[in-house]
Amino acid sequence: MSKVTPDDEKDEFRAPPEKVEEAEKHFRKPTKKELAEAQKYTQTLLNMLATGARLTNEETELAVSVRNEVFYRQMYEGGVPSALHNLVNCLITQGRFEEALELCPARSEELNELIEARDRDDYERCPCPTVEIEKVKTPSEYVVRKQWHPVKKVFCYLYRCKDCGNMNLVENPLPEILLYHAARMDAIAKTKAELLKNRR
Numbered sequence: 001m002s003k004v005t006p007d008d009e010k011d012e013f014r015a016p017p018e019k020v021e022e023a024e025k026h027f028r029k030p031t032k033k034e035l036a037e038a039q040k041y042t043q044t045l046l047n048m049l050a051t052g053a054r055l056t057n058e059e060t061e062l063a064v065s066v067r068n069e070v071f072y073r074q075m076y077e078g079g080v081p082s083a084l085h086n087l088v089n090c091l092i093t094q095g096r097f098e099e100a101l102e103l104c105p106a107r108s109e110e111l112n113e114l115i116e117a118r119d120r121d122d123y124e125r126c127p128c129p130t131v132e133i134e135k136v137k138t139p140s141e142y143v144v145r146k147q148w149h150p151v152k153k154v155f156c157y158l159y160r161c162k163d164c165g166n167m168n169l170v171e172n173p174l175p176e177i178l179l180y181h182a183a184r185m186d187a188i189a190k191t192k193a194e195l196l197k198n199r200r
């Protein structure tokens with residue numbers, strides 16, 4: 001069990017003592033210490049980007065968001081209100097949903113959805129059924145994007161149910177959803193190849 005820090009004390013949600021160990025396995029609001037550690041990591045990524053290191057698309061997006069955050073914050077604090085959304089987008093890319101919510105309550109619906117998705121158990125799913133479309137088992141959930149998780153320091157999969165809108169942010173996506181995702185990407189690639197062929 002990890003030490004209880006002053007930040008943890010302030011958390012609104014505290015599991016009963018006997019459940020703490022179990023609860024700590026799951027996602028929860030990142031503490032200031034965890035966020036500071038995560039920011040050190042993203043700063044390292046930014047330094048790597050500046051020296052020409054080869055990063056993945058997701059790592060590049062994350063590193064750029066660290067740089068842009070400074071820029072948009074200066075703009076916003078300097079009196080350009082329209083810079084707020086870009087600043088909030090940078091925080092979302094870094095998984096800093098609570099800070100984004102504090103800055104921009106107007107986007108609370110979107111941000112609370114992300115917080116709930118992060119805190120939901122990886123294996124929790126909505127009851128919407130999987131159907132078979134053209135011999136492909138098609139779950140109701142699809143992968144929206146990869147999302148950085150500052151506490152776990154990994155890119156998680158964000159998925160959403162097309163029927164009920166339920167979202168979950170998971171480290172290990174269910175094989176069924178990954179298989180469907182692969183089939184979907186394959187179909188998109190084939191369609192693109194067809195279009196190119198016909199254009200010639």
Ligand SMILES: [Zn+2]
Nearest residue numbers: 126128161164
């Ligand atoms: Zn659903």
